[in-house]
Amino acid sequence: MEGDADIARTAALFADPARVRVLMALSDGRALAASVLAAEARLTAQGVSAHLAKLREAGLVVAEKSGRHRFYRLAGPDTADVLETLARLSPTQPVTSLREGTRAQALRAARTCYDHLAGRLGVAVTAALLEREALVTLDGEPSTRRREGDQISAQLKKHPYALGPRATRVFGDLGVDLDAVAAQRRPLLRFCLDWSEQRHHLAGGLGAAVAARFTELGWVRERGKAHRALRVTDAGVTELRDRLGIRLS
Template structure:
């Protein structure tokens, strides 16, 4: 027989700032080498190996071998959702330098939440899909009274809208291909920085992949989760989704 879940044991893994930096570096769903994670978390090779071993034992991180090299990634979207949930309950770290302030603003503007778009960009895209009839249901993307401050939403109020086909086709997203897998097509998260819903699930992942492949967004080298909207992306958002200034 087994007793209650040992929440304290899992929570202790997030009590180390360096270990949290390792998890955040993996937060965009990519697999990274230990050397890259060591640089991101400001750790020695021995230090990052010790942290990765603990995260693997807890089932939060998995390792993959490619030739002679080993790469690490989050065990799945549940781990990323746990990070997002903790972020909502956590106070903001004090900004002590221009570099830290720039990085914090970049994350709030546009980032990945595991493998889908988040931040102001993800929220704006989701709202535009709703406004153009690609999504239907709720009047807007604001947090509903019954929504818990956690991700994903246990019950979301959205379905595909009447204009889903042409809107997603204009964006270059194949709806049929996104729906063909075993993963739910539609899921939504309550964005921790914007407190509004953003699109997740298979369709959210397909959207993020399309934005990256088209060159509409690009990853910021020193902040793996942060994305930069390119001039081509700004034009695409304006013409295809009616999104103007992102900061607005």
């Protein structure tokens, strides 16, 4: 017989600020070297190795070897979901420098949530898809606002969305092949409750495809190798306005 899940043991891994910085650096789905993670968490090489060993033992991260180097990534999107949930429930940290303030603002403006768009950009794209009937709601509420009864989790187990009558046309205009995405093994439609905007953003296979397409087209760029904030390029500002009616201030 098995007892209850040992939540406290897993939760303790998220109680260390440096370890959380390591996990946050990995939350966009990439694999990063220990040296990059050490710089992100402001740790020594020995310090980050100790944290990574604990995270690997708990099954939260996995290691990939490439030549003489070892790279680390999240074991799956569940860990990123936990981070998003904790961020939404947690108070903001005091900003003590211009660099920290700029970074905090950048994360709220546009970021990746594992492999899809989040922040104001992710929410705006989801709302625009809804307005253009690429997505429709099934509960009579034509918005991305949080619904009563939404579980306190980053990814919603149940969501009120479906593909709309103009889905093929709208996503096709963005260069996203719906049939190809639907043929993948992962769910086509998933939605997260964005921690900074308190609204839904598109996740799942379709959310990942949209984010990958925006990157491929050069509409968004990474702000740094160990920073999941995104920068919308000048081309992106123009295309998002013309194709989806999104006006970024």
